[in-house]
Amino acid sequence: MNVKDQDKMSSIKRQNLIMNMLKETESPITGSEFANKTNVSRQVIVQDVSILKAKNEPIIATSQGYMLINQQQNEDLQKLVVVCNHTPEQTQEELYCLVDHGVLVRDVIVEHAVYGDLTASVMVSNRAEVDQFVKRIKETNATYLSTLTEGIHLHTLEADTMNKINAACNDLKKAGILVQ
Structure with missing residues (x-):
């Protein structure tokens, strides 16, 4: 119309x-x-x-x-930046490990040789949002930023308790995704 x-x-x-x-x-x-x-x-x-x-x-x-962005709400949250390394095919597994513990994955950060740190919003906090994120990547033929750095990337994680973030990181460790 x-x-x-x-x-x-x-x-x-x-x-x-x-x-x-x-x-x-x-x-x-x-x-x-x-x-x-x-x-x-x-x-x-x-x-x-x-x-x-x-x-x-x-x-x-x-x-x-x-x-x-709700600044007041964010002040109450625990935050941690973690380093991860995995293939594009493991993205959904990585994000599930995090959101299954009640963790919000705020962003992804990669270090580019020319531009320096590149940060993109992810903003997923449950499996449905992860599925939508992965589906959108596939539908648009976009590539994950981590492909620029052979899988190495950072995530800013947020949760109402540090215990949730720690439990999620333990799952990432078990999956061989967390870089220490």
């Missing part, structure tokens, strides 16, 4: 709508959902989000959609 230009929302109204919708939910919202709501393309939404980020709005893009 073609939408007339006058039916499209202005950039300021779109950006306000994006922020309001993100503030009202803790679940990620896809660019396509915003695009449908505002009668613009997903690429226009990507641009709007970039402008909002440049204005220091705490938006992150995850494999499930856009979210606001």
